[in-house]
Amino acid sequence: MESIALMKPMKIVLYTIIGCVVALMVFQASTDAAEYDYIDISNPFLRKIPLAVPWFKNVSGGADIEELSVTLPDLLSDTLAFTGYFKMLDRQAFLMDLRNPDIIASQINFRNWTAIGAELLITGGILMKDGIMETELRLFDTIKEELVIGKRYKGGTDDTTRMIRRFCGEVMYHLTGHRGVFDSKIAFLSSLAGKKEIYISDFDGQNPKQFTHHEDITLFPAWSSDGKWMAYTSYGKGQPGLYIRNLTENRVVTLDKKGIQITPAWVPGKFELAATLSFSGDQEIYLLTGGGKIIKRLTNSRGIDVEPTWSPNGKQMAFVSKRSGTPQIYIKDMTSGRVRRLTFQGRYNTQPDWSQKGDKIVYSTMEVGRIDIYTIGVDGGNRVRLTENQGDNEAPSWSPDGSLIVFNSTREGRSKIYIMTAFGTDQRRLISMPGEQTNPKWSPSVISN
Amino acid sequence: MRKKLWIFTGLLLIVPGLLFTVSCAKKVVQSVPVEAPAAVVEEPVLDEAALAAQEQAAQEDAARQWQMQAEEDLQQTQLAEQAAKEAEMERAEMAAMQMFMNEDVYFDFDSSALGDMAKNVLSRKAEWLRMTMDASVIVEGHCDERGTSAYNIALGDRRAESAKTFLLDLGIDANQLSTISYGEERPVDMGKSEESWAKNRRAHFVVE
Numbered sequence: 001m002e003s004i005a006l007m008k009p010m011k012i013v014l015y016t017i018i019g020c021v022v023a024l025m026v027f028q029a030s031t032d033a034a035e036y037d038y039i040d041i042s043n044p045f046l047r048k049i050p051l052a053v054p055w056f057k058n059v060s061g062g063a064d065i066e067e068l069s070v071t072l073p074d075l076l077s078d079t080l081a082f083t084g085y086f087k088m089l090d091r092q093a094f095l096m097d098l099r100n101p102d103i104i105a106s107q108i109n110f111r112n113w114t115a116i117g118a119e120l121l122i123t124g125g126i127l128m129k130d131g132i133m134e135t136e137l138r139l140f141d142t143i144k145e146e147l148v149i150g151k152r153y154k155g156g157t158d159d160t161t162r163m164i165r166r167f168c169g170e171v172m173y174h175l176t177g178h179r180g181v182f183d184s185k186i187a188f189l190s191s192l193a194g195k196k197e198i199y200i201s202d203f204d205g206q207n208p209k210q211f212t213h214h215e216d217i218t219l220f221p222a223w224s225s226d227g228k229w230m231a232y233t234s235y236g237k238g239q240p241g242l243y244i245r246n247l248t249e250n251r252v253v254t255l256d257k258k259g260i261q262i263t264p265a266w267v268p269g270k271f272e273l274a275a276t277l278s279f280s281g282d283q284e285i286y287l288l289t290g291g292g293k294i295i296k297r298l299t300n301s302r303g304i305d306v307e308p309t310w311s312p313n314g315k316q317m318a319f320v321s322k323r324s325g326t327p328q329i330y331i332k333d334m335t336s337g338r339v340r341r342l343t344f345q346g347r348y349n350t351q352p353d354w355s356q357k358g359d360k361i362v363y364s365t366m367e368v369g370r371i372d373i374y375t376i377g378v379d380g381g382n383r384v385r386l387t388e389n390q391g392d393n394e395a396p397s398w399s400p401d402g403s404l405i406v407f408n409s410t411r412e413g414r415s416k417i418y419i420m421t422a423f424g425t426d427q428r429r430l431i432s433m434p435g436e437q438t439n440p441k442w443s444p445s446v447i448s449n
Numbered sequence: 450m451r452k453k454l455w456i457f458t459g460l461l462l463i464v465p466g467l468l469f470t471v472s473c474a475k476k477v478v479q480s481v482p483v484e485a486p487a488a489v490v491e492e493p494v495l496d497e498a499a500l501a502a503q504e505q506a507a508q509e510d511a512a513r514q515w516q517m518q519a520e521e522d523l524q525q526t527q528l529a530e531q532a533a534k535e536a537e538m539e540r541a542e543m544a545a546m547q548m549f550m551n552e553d554v555y556f557d558f559d560s561s562a563l564g565d566m567a568k569n570v571l572s573r574k575a576e577w578l579r580m581t582m583d584a585s586v587i588v589e590g591h592c593d594e595r596g597t598s599a600y601n602i603a604l605g606d607r608r609a610e611s612a613k614t615f616l617l618d619l620g621i622d623a624n625q626l627s628t629i630s631y632g633e634e635r636p637v638d639m640g641k642s643e644e645s646w647a648k649n650r651r652a653h654f655v656v657e
Contacts, residue, residue: 196634262603348559351597439598
């Protein structure tokens, strides 16, 4: 039931109409969501958890779903491997009949799994009944020899990706306390059509679709925290102007102000955003309504103030300012109005993005002409370098669970989109598209498909 | 005897007169077919006058035409001279405008401050703007590719504003000038050397 409650009304309607997931049951509730001692979230990537995902059992036995008993566990493996938390064990090493997996606790010989090093095991059973597919998925702790979470999903065969992603979300929730990134999307810029436009892909870089059609330079995509609005800058009308566009309806707001209108950042939980405007002759950050009306000015310092990013509770705003002579990151407390400097090392610190966990800010530093990505504690301590000696690495953006960072890099020539874990491990290319891709922005976890 | 003389004289006058009359009458009858050539013969007489008139008219016409031609030639020469002059001026103006548009104002890295060179270039631009009061100009602010996209748009904005402010201080009408920043989005030189970057850190002027 909890999963249904998570679904948005639109989605439920959609499901009903196309006969997708019609039921979802927790068939063995033996878990305590508060226990996430499996993954050390201070640095879960130091040691990846060995996970085994055998082929699924074809319970109804029909040839119609035989192929899915192989492709679905592969999809599940890939989806979980994407997080960087797991070491996926090779099926060749499994001490079992691959074609006839045991999928419930009473039948599983857990020692056969611990013997090959598996600490977690996910089993699946699929059956087709009256044109509706049922998928049973179970996560086991092989050391404790117990079920962690079990779910049954019903739907059409074309809903299997959604079922797998949903279960992966459950797995992540029980291991980390966060449902992960599987409901999220990534907006980025691509020069594919000759001009820079915003594209949106799934969290894993699949299905990139063009979102803007200004046929001009378009920059700085920014998701609202409910995932319903995208603010960005485009030269579509000459000046670099701010656009606030609804993602599903054809609604768009622009501002009638001179000068630049750049780097929008939505206030979490509100229909308000901060952005840099220069109509006064100085580049200052303003707070705006989602309708594009200025509420107030947030920075008061002669010189460049750009790139606001909000703490998860919206009470603090980090931004880039040249007030001390070089671009550095500052934090403004919204209640007291006080501003403090966050970065002191390096002479060119820009592109801050505040983690949704709240504790860290990721940013880029330019040193000796090269740009690399760092994280820093919100208190200014614990500065960690995440990229090195691999071209320019820019525009970092946190995943909604704070476990991954998407960024663009020139490590393979032209700029492309890459991801890595919050600790800089598992760096890999995310999107394969012709042209140059830059400025990725990870959405919140609430995007409807 | 005297009477005889009068009669004789009279006869002498009448007979030839009769003779003449007869011969004339005969001649008339005989000359009917001849009359047409006689009329043809008459024509040159009439034509001569017309010709004379025509000739005079033609001469006057020719004189007029010559006069007109001369005037036209003169006019055309003048026009050509004027056009040449205008073209020359236009060329000069175009050259001035080209120079105005081609000569960029350059900046140091991460700076929107105007050096002496930049100020000299801007002073020349001010001269042109004063001479060309009807021109409206866009000052574009640009950056090199180093640094990051958003910061560079802000920096380009400051470069354009910095150039504009200098021109306003030289008395240029604010209505002649507007600014736009392209940050690092529109480099003129795609190279990866300081030489290329220096060319890209610029305020560029475009006449609308």
